[in-house]
Amino acid sequence: MKALVLAGGKGSRLLPITHTAPKQLVPVANKPVLFYGIESLVAAGITDIGIIVGYTADEIREAVGDGSTFGADVTYIQQGKPLGLAHAVLVARDYLGDDDFVMYLGDNFIVGGIEKLVEGFREERPDADLMLTRVEDPRAFGVAELDDDGRVVRIEEKPAHPVSDLAVAGVFLFTPVVHEAVRAIEPSARGELEITDAVQWLIEQGRKVRSTLITGYWKDTGNVSDMLEVNRSVLEGLEPCIDGKVDADSEIIGRVRVERGASVSGSRIVGPVVIGAGTSVTNSYVGPSTSVAENCVISGSEVEFSIILEGASIEGVGRIEASLIGRQSQVTHAGRTPRAHRFVVGDHSKVQITP
Known part of the structure; x- marks a missing residue:
């Protein structure tokens, strides 16, 4: 069995972060989302992995390489x-x-892996097996309707009136018959060849389409709020480790990892928190569910429930929470000017201000 990992999307919901980096490489607990998916595939015994890449191909190739660090053999396929x-x-x-093959969306995150899903597929070998999960608003997903035996009898992409709350998560398993299906369908109203239409074609041809309902944690990390929630979830399992320097005036509480080369002075860190290598935290508070990447500076500030990317600096700005701070960004105090907000805001940014 092979795997097909999709890492070619634009990531428009994560702009402006994705102007300069693929959405699949935005880190969760200081590790790119894409890496978790590759590790799940390898853990399920699938080591031949094809990665679909687009305009961010160079960045994906540089990050993943030939796959040997994951125990995989990676081939890149340009779309x-x-x-x-x-x-x-x-x-x-x-x-x-x-x-x-398994088709795995590279920006999806699944706690618990896919070993059982792959094992069940290998035993029964349906023509397609879909991973389903219950969601509050299924209108944003492919939605499945099941019969009493759990077989999929209908599937529809982003329906206005969903027939169920069962959304198709980011993992599909197929036999080679799917190649006939993708050749048979026509582009949707949005001009794309939908995999849900291919699955519906299989159903209409009398092919066996099975489903597996997952009850564990799944997220499509396509927007900031979901990224922060996934980051929180991963950090809950963090193993504490202090490899960097923490001075006597600092307080470390709970599950905190301070990586080698990082320093914490005069600060309070309340886990779960990870502080990346080369990062300096001075006279600050870093609160739960926060990951700080490598070579950052946090000084005279408070940060909680946030993701701080590589090389960012936060100095003298009071409290920051529920935020995603991009690479090499600078968040600083404006000085003694009259009380006002001052910004340099990139395209497609979102700024929220307390009155």
Whole structure:
């Protein structure tokens, strides 16, 4: 069995962060989201991995390499334009050959891995197996309708009137018959070849389409609030470790990891928190569910429930929470000017201000 990992999307919901980095490489607990997916595949015994890449191909290649650090053999497959998940299967036809495969969306996060899903597929070998999860608002997802035996009888992409609350999560398993399905469908109203349409074609052809309902944690990390929630979830399992320097005037509470080369002075850190290598935290408070990447500076500030990316500096700005601070960003105090907010805000940014 092979894997097809999709890492070619634009990440418009994470702008402006994704102007300069692929959404799949935005870190959760200081590790890119994409890495968690690759590790899940390898843990399930799937080491032949094809990664669909687009305009951010160079960044993905640099981060993942040949896959050997994960125990995998990675092949990169260029997709000229992001024309849908089923189009990605078309593009990868030569690589996939006649093997069964897992299609894994590279910006999805699943706690607990996919070993049981893969094991069940190998035992029963349906033509398709979908990972489903219950969601509050299924209108933003592919939605499945099941019969009494758990077989999928209908699937629809982003319906205005969902038939159920069962959303298709970011993992699909297929036999080679799916190649016939993706060739048979037409582009949707948004101009894409939808994988849900391909699955519906399989259903209409009488093929066996099975579903697996997951009750564990799943998130599509396509927006800031979901990124922060996934970060919180991962940090809950953090193993505390102090490899950096913490002075006598600092207080460390709970699950905190201070990586080698980091320093904490005159500060209070309340876990779960990870402080990346080379980062300096001085006269500050870093609160729960916060990950601070490498080579950052936090001085005279308070940060909680946030993700701070590599090289960012936060100095003298009071309290920051529920925030995603980009690479090499500078957040500073404005000085003694009259009380006012002063910004340099990039395209597609979102700024929230307390009155």
